[in-house]
Amino acid sequence: MSETPTTEHSTSDHPEGNRKESRHNTEDYRPKDYQAGADYLAEYNAEFPLMSPKTDLTRWKIGPFHASLPASMILNLVLDGEVISRCSVETGFLHKGLEKALELSPWSSLVPYADHLDPENAVFGELVVCTAVEEIAALEVPLRARVIRLILSELTRISAHLSYTVRLARSVGSDTIVHYVLRDRERILDLFELLTGSRFSLNFLRFGGVKADVTEGFIERVLEICELIKIRLKEYNDIFTYNFSFTRRTYGVAVLPVDMIQKCGITGPNARASGIILDLRKSSPALGYDRIDFQVPIGRGESGALGDIHDRYLVRLREIGQSIEILKQLTEIIPPGDFLEKKLENDIKIPTGEAYSQVESPRGLLGCHIVSDGSGSPNRVQFRTPTISNLLCIPELIPGTRIEDLPVVLASLDLGIAEADR
Amino acid sequence: MEKTLLSQHLNRLLKDKVLEIVPFGRSSLMTVWIEAKSLLEVSRILKEDPELCLDWLENLSVAQLDQMFAVSYFLRSYRKQNSLVLRLSAVPQNMKSKIKIDSIASFWPMGRPMELEAEDLFGVHFEKTKAEKLEKSEKQKDDRASRDGGDAIREGEFQPKLLPSGWGGYPLRKNYVFPGRQ
């Protein structure tokens, strides 16, 4: 009882790292009748058993504006100590009424509104809408325009996954990698500005092709960016991906099992990280990826648990690598030709009909159902966004995790509330 | 599955519940029109058939054409390459009243948030069956977390409440007048 603490073991073997042993003997500071007090307490507890300390449950409502939430949403939590035991999600704070606004506007303003659906991945909103309208009106898209659309899609995919890295790193608390990644993301946004004139809401696709041809130095700059990002991926791995604190916080946390994925209908990198091979780029040849050779990265479970946060992050990093390969092949096969079949007037009328088109966006499967009745505005435009399935799995995924892991889990699911609320 | 094979298979499975099988626009999808009252039986048959195996509801969309509301279910399969569009039509009594349709959330749970959104925006109310409602209230009685007083959080729900409470009218209907413009 009165041993002095020894320093036989070295400090690096200590489970807490470099903490030095205290030089004071803490047992000297206890009261003298400590042992008698402990016996009395044991007798008392035997007569009146302690109630389990888990009887009190805390209810906590995390409101619309909070730093740990990705956007405006309300989380009602029931906490059992520090472990979450129940959860319910409410969204709807970013409802813009996009679908009604599209019914009141002419057909030519469908594209500018559609890239406000999910502002980070604006090209995919335009792409899914243009594909649906071209199916209704039987418009042919020339091959050069198709390749330009694919180049823009893959650049947006790289930019979206880099932005995911920034959000995940901020939630974990490592701010170093944030500035490195944002510096490289600016180079991609500069490319968008070179081609279309605007960094985010591009408004570049048209029914039947794209708005303008590629400028002179564009293809060379795309190849430069590919080389740059390939080198930078190694740098991010050195700084962040296998960092001790990051792996400790993300190995084995919030594992998404396969039955939950199939029950909620989750698609995209979240599903691929748990081992499901589902990618629209490979399974649906209408998108135009059939002549390009690339692999679909799926989670490998290096941490021991397949489908945890680290797997979801690694799948997206590997997708960046694959997008670079796709971009290199696209710049080789781009054919000469038209970029737009026929320039349509501002007050065109699309014939009666309907169509449902699907695209593989960086968050998952994005779909659009358009109904046209032959007049100057669409009858119904309905978007099927991938975030709505990711939000559905939250009340089943979160119970069991600790409250300090909550921001990391929410950031790892890649929730785009702006597109879920439309 | 090929188109002709698929329509023959569906006609054999569903017999008299099918009103019509037509192609969907210009694509290779098939649309199956059914009546609203046979929705639950048809969904069970389509989900449990070993050849079709349609266990993924990708999209649920409601559209209004004149007085008629058309509800479309876009179904897919995880294991096989089948896909299908299931459609039914409903007419309300007048343009301000609700429409009641059975809910398919017991077969395809991923469709529940889309049903809640359609209820907010169009006034199409998807009703749970009586068996589901009883099961849920019994579950909540035993649960310790519901004994904490105040209003209980409903067990694990995602509620996309797009409109604030007390909003009058259904915005996406064609006769909706914007607030402040009479």
Added chain:
Amino acid sequence: MSGSFYLSTLGRVLKWAESRSLWYMSTGSGCCADEMLNLAGSKYDLERYGCLPQVDPRQSDLLIICGIVSYKAMPYLRNLYDQMLTPKYVLAVGACANSGGPFSPKKSYSVVPGAGEVVPVDVYVPGCPPRPEAIMNGLIALQGKISGKNTSISALE
């Protein structure tokens, strides 16, 4: 706190110091919030103007509203503004926060036509989304408004 309570030179110095260290809290999400993320990055650095990002309204002087304000979120935004301590300022960034933008009352039923209906706004920055340099321009105009010097945006000397 108003400068007229002090001697005029001291008041001017205090106002100058206040305008050069506005700690901001940014709300909203969508297109303009992505531009705020880029503003905090290394290429367009907002921290060199003294603006430190905060997450608590009680410790910030400036509220930056990027993106739409919907009727459902309106009371929560007002609550956020009321929690801030005077002197406080508001910057409305983007067309949607100025006047509803593409979601004006003619086209949309659930967007408040401008953040000015909810909180008193000091500076409006137009654009959809505005470039990071335009947002910095708005911040410099706000600094001019606080310190009483250049109240017009075009005089940036």
